[in-house]
Amino acid sequence: MTLNAHNLTLARGGVPVVTGLSFTLSSGQALILRGPNGAGKTTLLRTVAGLLPPLAGDISGADDGVAYAGHADGIKAMLSVRENLHFWAQIFGVNDIEPAIEAYALAPLADRLAGTLSAGQKRRLGLARLLVTGCPVWVLDEPTVSLDTDAVAMFARVVEAHLGQGGSALLATHIDLGVEAEVLDLTPFRAASTLRAGASDEAFL
Numbered sequence: 001m002t003l004n005a006h007n008l009t010l011a012r013g014g015v016p017v018v019t020g021l022s023f024t025l026s027s028g029q030a031l032i033l034r035g036p037n038g039a040g041k042t043t044l045l046r047t048v049a050g051l052l053p054p055l056a057g058d059i060s061g062a063d064d065g066v067a068y069a070g071h072a073d074g075i076k077a078m079l080s081v082r083e084n085l086h087f088w089a090q091i092f093g094v095n096d097i098e099p100a101i102e103a104y105a106l107a108p109l110a111d112r113l114a115g116t117l118s119a120g121q122k123r124r125l126g127l128a129r130l131l132v133t134g135c136p137v138w139v140l141d142e143p144t145v146s147l148d149t150d151a152v153a154m155f156a157r158v159v160e161a162h163l164g165q166g167g168s169a170l171l172a173t174h175i176d177l178g179v180e181a182e183v184l185d186l187t188p189f190r191a192a193s194t195l196r197a198g199a200s201d202e203a204f205l
């Protein structure tokens, strides 16, 4: 599956933050977003994930095949680690959660309530969720926040395996994962209005 973004203008609170952006994300490819704070990385990721409509331009090739992991881990605090993964696996029609448990070394935590996990453990669970979606395109916003060195290495291995199986990943990260990836710098695509005070899109405050 190839994702094509064509001539995108992206806005927050009705104020354009990115303009004239086109890119392609191919099967097996990782694309790392760069740009200073406020450049629009999260805005782009949310747009590709279908959570925000673009102000102009279009995205094709993403239909139902995108899994998004944002700043929040998206886990259910009152379900166990295993129950969380089963919950997501059922939604996406995936049967086997064991590869996800194994990839993020979650077996010793499998019966713990997710709400009792440490920040890094929650993040590992949030990332393990991607493996039970079966989605080919992963859209990841600062995925390594709270992860220790070992867990970052786990994540890098998982991403490499995902790419090796024909998946793709669009991610905003400030750290070097050691994964072969291309860089998409949003700096040249910043809209002039980004520095202006504007309205807010309250759904995403």
Ligand SMILES: Nc1ncnc2c1ncn2[C@@H]1O[C@H](COP(=O)(O)OP(=O)(O)OP(=O)(O)O)[C@@H](O)[C@H]1O
Residues within 6 Å of the ligand: 012, 013, 017, 035, 036, 037, 038, 039, 040, 041, 042, 043, 044, 194, 195, 198, 199, 200, 201, 202, 204, 205
């Ligand atoms: N809910 C919102 N309502 C209005 N404007 C917003 C909202 N969220 C973000 N913005 C603005 O949109 C612009 C792009 O923000 P975005 O979060 O996409 O940047 P970013 O590149 O991810 O930044 P960072 O590196 O700080 O995470 C910024 O100017 C920001 O102030």
